[in-house]
Amino acid sequence: xxxxxxxxxxxxxxxxxxxxxxxxxxxxxxxxxxxxxxxxxxxxxxxxxxxxxxxxxxxxxxxxxxxxxxxxxxxxxxxxxxxxxxxxxxxxxxxxxxxxxxxxxxxxxx
Amino acid sequence: xxxxxxxxxxxxxxxxxxxxxxxxxxxxxxxxxxxxxxxxxxxxxxxxxxxxxxxxxxxxxxxxxxxxxxxxxxxxxxxxxxxxxxxxxxxxxxxxxxxxxxxxxxxxxxxxxxxx
Numbered sequence: 001x002x003x004x005x006x007x008x009x010x011x012x013x014x015x016x017x018x019x020x021x022x023x024x025x026x027x028x029x030x031x032x033x034x035x036x037x038x039x040x041x042x043x044x045x046x047x048x049x050x051x052x053x054x055x056x057x058x059x060x061x062x063x064x065x066x067x068x069x070x071x072x073x074x075x076x077x078x079x080x081x082x083x084x085x086x087x088x089x090x091x092x093x094x095x096x097x098x099x100x101x102x103x104x105x106x107x108x109x110x
Numbered sequence: 111x112x113x114x115x116x117x118x119x120x121x122x123x124x125x126x127x128x129x130x131x132x133x134x135x136x137x138x139x140x141x142x143x144x145x146x147x148x149x150x151x152x153x154x155x156x157x158x159x160x161x162x163x164x165x166x167x168x169x170x171x172x173x174x175x176x177x178x179x180x181x182x183x184x185x186x187x188x189x190x191x192x193x194x195x196x197x198x199x200x201x202x203x204x205x206x207x208x209x210x211x212x213x214x215x216x217x218x219x220x221x222x223x224x225x226x
Contacts, residue, residue: 031212042114042201042217043153050212088153092213097143097166100153 002027003099004072004089012107019076021104023089024069032065032072033090033098043088043100046074079108112136114218116202122224126191131221133185133202142185143203143215144177146170153201159185192225199223 004023013019023032031050035043049056049065049072056063062075072091076083086105090098115134123129135142144156157167159177174190185204189196199222203215 033214035215037153040199040220040222042203042219043215045214045216048212048214095166095213097155097158098213098215099155100145102152 002091002093003101004032004091005101006087006089006104008104009102010105010107012109013079014109015079015081017079019079019083019106019108021074021087021106023072023074023091023101025072025089025091026070027091027093029067029091029093031092032063033092034061034063034072034074035088035090035100037086037088037103039085046087076106079106081108081110084108112216114202114204114216116200116218116221118221119219120222120224122226123192125194125225129189129192129196129223131187131189131200131202131223133187133218134183135185135202135204136206136216137183139204139206139216141165141205141213142177142179143205144187145201145203145217146198147201147220148195148198156187156200189223192223194225197223197225 004025007022033048034046037043060077065072086103088100088103142159147153157171158165176188199220202218
């Protein structure tokens, strides 16, 4: 299994602004998933993008995937205080498990 | 919405004691996992379980750890002789199937273990 590497490590934005974070990975994938973790809580699945997809939307979330560059990005538009959390990407091939990196910690200031 | 439930939410134990953390995965899910997160660090995979046996385990999951599905609903993690460094948040997760190539995990809220 492989884990993604999120960048930046931390991000601080004003409420209403957009937040963009990136994920890089090393080997071929079937899909790539993004998860959110609020402080001290379990991870919550946000969105899954398959290897044959280039872009996907879910509410205020927009995910892109570039398999040639082995990278993905997560955009949160019109951020809210409730978006304050850590965000993790999980590239997935055929393993049973998902592996998580250090994540991007997003702080949304009121 | 179906959820993964974990008990206890917080357990304090003395070093050397045995601890059992319990999880009730989502009822139609077939794959079960334990992860742990030491305070301030990343979420680390411990073990995956399918068809009543361990399908994969990490190097963290040594002989002091065991998992069991004692009945049709519970999934437990046992730590035989706890050490100070076992203090962490332990997360249970489950997923439906991998037939489609996707493996979306649903996590529980976690059990915080404090070893004194």
